[in-house]
Amino acid sequence: MSQVMDYIEMKIPAKPEYVGVIRLTLSGIASRMGFTYEEIEDIKIAVSEACTNAVHHAYPNDEGGEVIVGFGIYEDKLETMVSDSGKSFNFTQKKNELGPYTEASTVEQLAEGGLGLYLIETLMDEVSVANHSGVTVFMVKYRSGERENHDTTISTQETN
Amino acid sequence: MRMNITIDKNQRDEEIVLLVAGEIDAYTAPKLREELLSLAEAGNKSITVNLQDVSYLDSTGLGVFVGIFKQLKANGGELRLIHLSDRLKRLFEITGLSNVMNISSTTEEGRQ
Numbered sequence: 001m002s003q004v005m006d007y008i009e010m011k012i013p014a015k016p017e018y019v020g021v022i023r024l025t026l027s028g029i030a031s032r033m034g035f036t037y038e039e040i041e042d043i044k045i046a047v048s049e050a051c052t053n054a055v056h057h058a059y060p061n062d063e064g065g066e067v068i069v070g071f072g073i074y075e076d077k078l079e080t081m082v083s084d085s086g087k088s089f090n091f092t093q094k095k096n097e098l099g100p101y102t103e104a105s106t107v108e109q110l111a112e113g114g115l116g117l118y119l120i121e122t123l124m125d126e127v128s129v130a131n132h133s134g135v136t137v138f139m140v141k142y143r144s145g146e147r148e149n150h151d152t153t154i155s156t157q158e159t160n
Numbered sequence: 161m162r163m164n165i166t167i168d169k170n171q172r173d174e175e176i177v178l179l180v181a182g183e184i185d186a187y188t189a190p191k192l193r194e195e196l197l198s199l200a201e202a203g204n205k206s207i208t209v210n211l212q213d214v215s216y217l218d219s220t221g222l223g224v225f226v227g228i229f230k231q232l233k234a235n236g237g238e239l240r241l242i243h244l245s246d247r248l249k250r251l252f253e254i255t256g257l258s259n260v261m262n263i264s265s266t267t268e269e270g271r272q
Contacts, residue, residue, distance in 0.1 A: 016185070016186035016187040017161045017187045019185055019186055019187065020164060020183060020185060020187060023185075023216070038247075041247055044216070045218050045251075048185060048186075048218050049218055049219055052185070052186040052218070052219075052220060055186065056186070115219035115222055115223065115255050116218070116219040116220075118219075118255065119218065119219055119251075119254070119255070122254055
């Protein structure tokens, strides 16, 4: 396994206006690492979705929590961890409720929320989730050509 | 904090066209939803949204479009999303929304 070269951590108020700030930082990190434009846009969406989930699910009553975002920078990959320290939500259960809409989907079946977790799973190479006192979403994106198999698997750890 | 989004309205013949520019995320999506809902409530059966200058879109924005799409459709109207970049089009494709909603991309329009 490759060793982490550098680690960057940010802590933002659990408010939607700061999710864009994470995206700006992420763009800077990923472009310096040599990710392609497409890859950077994919990571931006996935990390934003995780941050948005943390903001919305962990702090529904605007109680003024914080979201911690950590970036592990490797030669061949970027690891991102998004953690809220507040209330948790059941990621796996939510994930199972989601998926792409098919041509058979009726208008009534279209959900207005909840596509976020599906996008995280689709856009990143590896995703895992830990439910402890809060929720931590851990995501990995490899630089193109660094890895053959890009199938994403989600593993969930319950650490109560 | 300042929102990185601008929304302009244009009446084109009988139809209202919304020109959206900037980022559609958890922060700005409520503003977009509000704008679309007020247009629907004002009696616009169909609405066209030009996404040409949208630099970022995630599930929050998709959710807004799904919501207004359902509402217009229920009233016999339609939501049309036009001038999608390849990036945006891909998002609608991987979520399957392109199978259900009326979208057209800049490249397709260029070929026509």
